[in-house]
Amino acid sequence: MPELPEVETTRRGIAPHCENRTITQVTVRDGRLRWPVPGNLAELLEGAVIHTVDRRAKYLLIGVSSATVAGSLIVHLGMSGSLRVITDQSEPLLHDHVELALDNGIRLRFNDPRRFGCWLWSETPDQHPLIASLGPEPLAPEFTGRMLYRLSRGKKTPVKSFIMDNHVVVGVGNIYANEALFKAGIHPRRAAGRISLDRYNRLVNAIRETLSAAILMGGTTLRDFVNSDGKPGYFAQSLLVYGRSGEFCPECGHPLKEIRMNQRSTVYCSKCQR
């Protein structure tokens, strides 16, 4: 479910409620996530203070410290996860696996039906194997067309796979890869190594524009994404090609095509994208 805009929307939603709050209780109802939730999580966190809520790629990094521990929770929402701010006394529902109670009476509740998400703990999150080898953030200045151009020389891999590779750039998932390639006029199957610098500059702009616009609209809700208030995102109505196979291209009116690449739905216009 969540791509970078959805994770950023979640971060912005929870941060004001968590920062500088003390964790009073940790509840793990089902620790069988992608990796087991550490058994000593409550021991580590209860009584500690949350000082930061950051994002790296699609990971939320919740910085926590106390007299005895200092480190970060590494939280990933997987395909179906959501983090909600609970202000009332509502009972947990099915798939509400992890919960943090804070000293302001608010609870942070993690729901994840498919359990592809994770809750890990690290004292040195920057060096954690899941984080250390990630490529640049798509909205950071070091992500440039020149960088993509250089990295892609000699690569036969399709450009869509290339920009979805976390070592190249993080945070470009299936929806936004489709959208950005359409905006840039690049065919998703084109070999990454056979794209000009000029076109990579356009692609970088398209990725930035697409992700920024989605963040401004609170992310994309297709079926079930909800933000930290339990509300949907509104970028779905702005999607140009994703989920629109068979509809007419918004640029030229030609019917949009759908193919599968790496078992993922890939929608494009065969006239506008080369």
Added chain:
DNA sequence: AGGGCCACCTGCGAGC
């Protein structure tokens, strides 16, 4: 070494 594919898991809609 690099690239492609599977697996992890539940829920839902389509089609029979």
Added chain:
DNA sequence: TGCTCGCAGGTGGCCC
């Protein structure tokens, strides 16, 4: 109505 099938926003790890 109720079953089965295929598909879903991610990504580490395995195999070729």
